[in-house]
Amino acid sequence: MTVSVIQFGGSNCDRDAVRALEHLGIDAERVWHEDELPEDVTGIMLPGGFSYGDYLRAGSMAAQSPILDDVREAAADGTPVLGVCNGAQVGCESSLTEGAFTTNESARFQCEHVYLRVENAETPWTAAYEEGDVIEIPIAHGEGRFEISEDRYEQLVEEDRILFRYCDADGNVTEEANPNGSRGNVAGIRGDDENVGVLMPHPERATLPDLNGSTDGSGVLRGFETA
Numbered sequence: 500m501t502v503s504v505i506q507f508g509g510s511n512c513d514r515d516a517v518r519a520l521e522h523l524g525i526d527a528e529r530v531w532h533e534d535e536l537p538e539d540v541t542g543i544m545l546p547g548g549f550s551y552g553d554y555l556r557a558g559s560m561a562a563q564s565p566i567l568d569d570v571r572e573a574a575a576d577g578t579p580v581l582g583v584c585n586g587a588q589v590g591c592e593s594s595l596t597e598g599a600f601t602t603n604e605s606a607r608f609q610c611e612h613v614y615l616r617v618e619n620a621e622t623p624w625t626a627a628y629e630e631g632d633v634i635e636i637p638i639a640h641g642e643g644r645f646e647i648s649e650d651r652y653e654q655l656v657e658e659d660r661i662l663f664r665y666c667d668a669d670g671n672v673t674e675e676a677n678p679n680g681s682r683g684n685v686a687g688i689r690g691d692d693e694n695v696g697v698l699m700p701h702p703e704r705a706t707l708p709d710l711n712g713s714t715d716g717s718g719v720l721r722g723f724e725t726a
């Protein structure tokens with residue numbers, strides 16, 4: 500399997516993603532968004548960065564790129580698709596997942612380590628963990644506050660679509676542990692089907708040993724093997 504990591508103008512985590520995936524023994528290559536997806540694509544990653552300089556709203560311009568039609572088609576056929584940070588924003592803006600990631604409550608760019616509680620361990624992106632596990636992963640975003648209408652939020656909960664919530668080191672989901680004001684402390688969700696997942700924290704920055712002090716993110720990337 501080779502994961503296609505889609506590079507837009509302004510992506511800046513595409514190389515990191517390839518490196519982290521290859522460290523796990525998962526073949527990966529960068530694909531420029533104006534090029535075709537390989538016919539035999541077996542996994543797609545939308546990486547972090549500042550596509551189109553976050554113009555209008557983070558991820559909104561990249562979501563208009565024609566390659567997103569192919570990504571949506573591949574996702575509907577069951578190809579695993581993971582969006583990380585700006586990739587999560589592109590995922591929401593292109594309707595691969597619901598809701599939106601908007602300006603942090605602090606109105607600042609935040610770069611810090613956070614704890615996440617695994618809410619649903621039955622998806623490829625969380626299967627490496629147990630429900631209730633607490634993992635440590637970095638965030639780096641200015642527009643990471645998850646927003647969605649109350650009705651749709653309730654439905655996400657009912658349908659068990661929430662993958663991760665921000666929590667403290669003991670797994671308590673509290674207001675203090677919410678770095679950006681996300682509704683329900685939501686840090687990551689899945690799409691209509693489990694093969695599509697998005698999250699604001701960066702698993703690829705918590706995969707290589709001795710890089711950031713945590714390798715807890717590798718389980719998320721391993722989803723490409725299990726999906």
Ligand SMILES: NC(=O)CC[C@H](N)C(=O)O
Pocket residue numbers: 546547548549550553557583584585586608639640641642643
């Ligand atoms: N690290 C990233 O992917 C940055 C995400 C996004 N452009 C933001 O600042 O919200």
